[in-house]
Amino acid sequence: MIGAEGVAAGYRGQPVLEDVALQVREGEFTAVIGPNASGKTTLLKTLAGLLKPLKGVVYVDGRRVSEMDVGELARSVGVVLTENVRPGLLTVQEVVALGRYPYTGLTGRLKAGDRAEVLEALGDVGIQHLADKPYKVLSDGQRQKVMVARALAQKPKVLILDEPVTYLDPKARVELLLKLRRICRQRKIAVIASLHEIELALRVADRLLVVTAGRVEAYDSPEEFVEDGGPVELYEFGEDAGFCAETLTVEVRPQPSEGFKVFVIAGAGRGAPVYRMLTRLNIPFATGVLHEGDLDYFVAKSLGGKVIAEKAFHQISLEKLEQALATASKADAAIYVSHPAGPINAANTVLAEKLIEKSVPTIVYGDAAVKACWARVERLRELEDILKQVAKQEGRGIPKTYLIQAGQKSS
Amino acid sequence: MIVEQRHRARRGAVAAGLTAAVAAVFTASIALGSSAVQPAEALHALFGGGSETANTIVNTVRFPRALAALMCGAALGVSGALLQTLFRNPMADPYILGVSSGSVLAIGVALLAAPLLGLAPDSIPSLYTAAFIGALAVTLLMTSVSGIVRSVTTVLVVGVMLGYLSYAATSMLAVLADIERIRAFTYWVFGSFSGSRWSLLTPAIPALAASLILIALLAKQLNALLLGEEYARSMGMRIGAVRVLAVAAAAFPVSVVTTVAGPIGFIGLSAPYLARQLTQTSDHHTTIPYSALVGALLTASADLAARMLLRPVELPVTAVTALFGSPLIIYLLLKGRGVFY
Numbered sequence A: 001m002i003g004a005e006g007v008a009a010g011y012r013g014q015p016v017l018e019d020v021a022l023q024v025r026e027g028e029f030t031a032v033i034g035p036n037a038s039g040k041t042t043l044l045k046t047l048a049g050l051l052k053p054l055k056g057v058v059y060v061d062g063r064r065v066s067e068m069d070v071g072e073l074a075r076s077v078g079v080v081l082t083e084n085v086r087p088g089l090l091t092v093q094e095v096v097a098l099g100r101y102p103y104t105g106l107t108g109r110l111k112a113g114d115r116a117e118v119l120e121a122l123g124d125v126g127i128q129h130l131a132d133k134p135y136k137v138l139s140d141g142q143r144q145k146v147m148v149a150r151a152l153a154q155k156p157k158v159l160i161l162d163e164p165v166t167y168l169d170p171k172a173r174v175e176l177l178l179k180l181r182r183i184c185r186q187r188k189i190a191v192i193a194s195l196h197e198i199e200l201a202l203r204v205a206d207r208l209l210v211v212t213a214g215r216v217e218a219y220d221s222p223e224e225f226v227e228d229g230g231p232v233e234l235y236e237f238g239e240d241a242g243f244c245a246e247t248l249t250v251e252v253r254p255q256p257s258e259g260f261k262v263f264v265i266a267g268a269g270r271g272a273p274v275y276r277m278l279t280r281l282n283i284p285f286a287t288g289v290l291h292e293g294d295l296d297y298f299v300a301k302s303l304g305g306k307v308i309a310e311k312a313f314h315q316i317s318l319e320k321l322e323q324a325l326a327t328a329s330k331a332d333a334a335i336y337v338s339h340p341a342g343p344i345n346a347a348n349t350v351l352a353e354k355l356i357e358k359s360v361p362t363i364v365y366g367d368a369a370v371k372a373c374w375a376r377v378e379r380l381r382e383l384e385d386i387l388k389q390v391a392k393q394e395g396r397g398i399p400k401t402y403l404i405q406a407g408q409k410s411s
Numbered sequence B: 001m002i003v004e005q006r007h008r009a010r011r012g013a014v015a016a017g018l019t020a021a022v023a024a025v026f027t028a029s030i031a032l033g034s035s036a037v038q039p040a041e042a043l044h045a046l047f048g049g050g051s052e053t054a055n056t057i058v059n060t061v062r063f064p065r066a067l068a069a070l071m072c073g074a075a076l077g078v079s080g081a082l083l084q085t086l087f088r089n090p091m092a093d094p095y096i097l098g099v100s101s102g103s104v105l106a107i108g109v110a111l112l113a114a115p116l117l118g119l120a121p122d123s124i125p126s127l128y129t130a131a132f133i134g135a136l137a138v139t140l141l142m143t144s145v146s147g148i149v150r151s152v153t154t155v156l157v158v159g160v161m162l163g164y165l166s167y168a169a170t171s172m173l174a175v176l177a178d179i180e181r182i183r184a185f186t187y188w189v190f191g192s193f194s195g196s197r198w199s200l201l202t203p204a205i206p207a208l209a210a211s212l213i214l215i216a217l218l219a220k221q222l223n224a225l226l227l228g229e230e231y232a233r234s235m236g237m238r239i240g241a242v243r244v245l246a247v248a249a250a251a252f253p254v255s256v257v258t259t260v261a262g263p264i265g266f267i268g269l270s271a272p273y274l275a276r277q278l279t280q281t282s283d284h285h286t287t288i289p290y291s292a293l294v295g296a297l298l299t300a301s302a303d304l305a306a307r308m309l310l311r312p313v314e315l316p317v318t319a320v321t322a323l324f325g326s327p328l329i330i331y332l333l334l335k336g337r338g339v340f341y
Helices: A040-047 A070-076 A092-100 A112-125 A140-153 A170-186 A198-204 A222-227 A230-234 A272-280 A295-302 A318-329 A347-357 A380-392 A400-410 B002-031 B039-046 B052-086 B099-117 B124-148 B152-176 B179-189 B198-217 B219-225 B229-234 B239-261 B267-279 B284-308 B317-334
Strands: A002-011 A014-024 A029-033 A055-060 A077-080 A158-161 A190-194 A207-212 A215-220 A241-244 A249-252 A262-265 A285-291 A306-310 A333-337 A362-365 A375-377
Touching: A002 A040, A014 A040, A014 A055, A014 A190, A014 A207, A014 A215, A029 A040, A029 A170, A029 A198, A040 A158, A040 A190, A070 A077, A077 A140, A077 B229, A092 A112, A092 A140, A092 B219, A112 A140, A112 A170, A140 A158, A140 A170, A158 A170, A170 A190, A170 A198, A198 A222, A198 A230, A198 A249, A207 A222, A207 A230, A215 A222, A215 A230, A222 A230, A241 A295, A249 A272, A249 A295, A262 A272, A262 A318, A262 A347, A272 A285, A272 A295, A272 A380, A285 A295, A285 A318, A285 A347, A295 A306, A306 A318, A318 A347, A333 A347, A333 A380, A347 A362, A362 A380, A375 A380, B002 B039, B002 B052, B002 B267, B002 B284, B039 B052, B052 B198, B052 B219, B052 B239, B052 B267, B052 B284, B099 B124, B099 B152, B099 B179, B099 B239, B124 B152, B124 B198, B124 B239, B152 B179, B198 B239, B198 B284, B219 B229, B219 B239, B219 B284, B229 B239, B267 B284, B267 B317, B284 B317
Parallel strands: A029 A190, A029 A207, A077 A158, A158 A190, A262 A285, A262 A333, A285 A306, A333 A362, A362 A375
Antiparallel strands: A002 A014, A002 A055, A207 A215, A241 A249
């Protein structure tokens, strides 16, 4: 549908981005990602025919864009740019109707067919109810949808969007991206959008074009890109944070510290929020015994925790149990996060009870059945409060007040 | 759709009201003056009836003057509407941007300096030509300035300064010229319809009508320009061609108006503003005809006021239009980046 070969994009003979090749078919969503000033906007404007390529060729539907006249180009390619528009007192419907420009005659009057296209575009984006509202009273998210509908009214084969969701709130971001993907599939148009949100891009795009420092770093499906470690390279923050390839998220790691440390008994994904909380409180942790492939396993690893893990679907071996016990005994406190117990992870309950016997201050989070415990909390908030108190005492014991309170609660 | 109907009804009422007001001001314009004529008699004289005195006063003095005010007002209103969209600036106006002063300067050169070269400068065609060259030069200059500086107010300040420069040049020319010419020139330089004679007006009528039609035909392009040039281009507009056409279409009527009546300020500013407010839209299919109506009404009223306020002394028209134009500019500036257009 739209393709580029050997394209160099730039202004006044100065290339910003060189050697771009891509091919986006109908119904396919391609996300362009890369840091600021990496040439995304320049590339998109070049693909849209708003800038002439310095080298190479852009073609739409087998036709060179440079050979198309402006009207033909407008009927083939619709764009949504980053700049704010101020269309005065025009209503949403009037703004969308401007998209019929390449189809209307000398005076620009709309015919019945044009009106139908405008209504369809409004419907596809889900803003029929805003049709008569003045554009200027809309929220940023709504305005962006209007501009998308306007581009759709051009009945394009290719839709090019420059950072369509950057200034939207998180809900509106996801909403607009999902809409774009649905429109892409239903109208069978090729969509190219630059996105800053790699976590969203990995989830909605069929292809990723990754640009950094003036060149194309990768052009792959999201899965291949992740497999090849692309995001890890793209989001290299050193020690402080890293990209977790399994959860497709950027995780912040705790600062290395010598003081208070905790051991977390978890599994089945129940530990993940606790690990995140510990990271936020800058408390280093070790955790076990997890199973490889468990969500907890990936989250704990990406947060830089020490993980004692058993092979997936294997019963926890004595060796791992002892390893966990040895590590946990050196911790200043332990947290037993209640999780479904079955034959292969029954050893975790044993681990908890051993720790309590060994006088490691153990907090039970949730309703797990243990013979005795130092404290039991129902909510993460309470867990945080206790941990803060304990950490303040340079790591020895849980204050009595907490023991009583928690004991009363649990009885 | 209900909203659309309501708007249509409202716009119909506004159009009717404006037309009635224009008719009333026109009638007053041909009736009132140094010697008053009854409105009925004035209208009668317009069609060849009435006493000989009334006939002469109405048909050789007041009718051409009223017609000039109406047509020039309509042209200024429409030209202002075009400039405001072209410059993406709700305060753009041919007077403020210096387009009128460009014409004044060019006419000044033709009128005052040309005799020194032994040319016959004050033939009517050469006045029109000179005015157009001056207006076009300033409009082109301002378009390139607005391409470089994006700030709405900076463009305005540059325009105003350009106006001062051209007045400075005009004043110097006036010093060089002989006294008889100065008297005529200085009177006209402040803007007045008192010189509207048929000989001057005859070529102006088709020229103004043609530019009104041309600008009305640009409504589609101007609407697209509301989203900015890049979007307009992406929707299939030939930016270069439209720019050239729009610059010429804005400069031409202003040059004609300036030749007829000198620089008339603030109509190009206020008429489109009021038109948008009255019709509650920025769609040029609507704002262009309404800007013409409002511009005609404002200018004819201002001319009437200029004649009547300090009788028998006549005020320059811009002295009257500034009374509402200047506060409007201050209001728009205080309101911040314009919401309108």
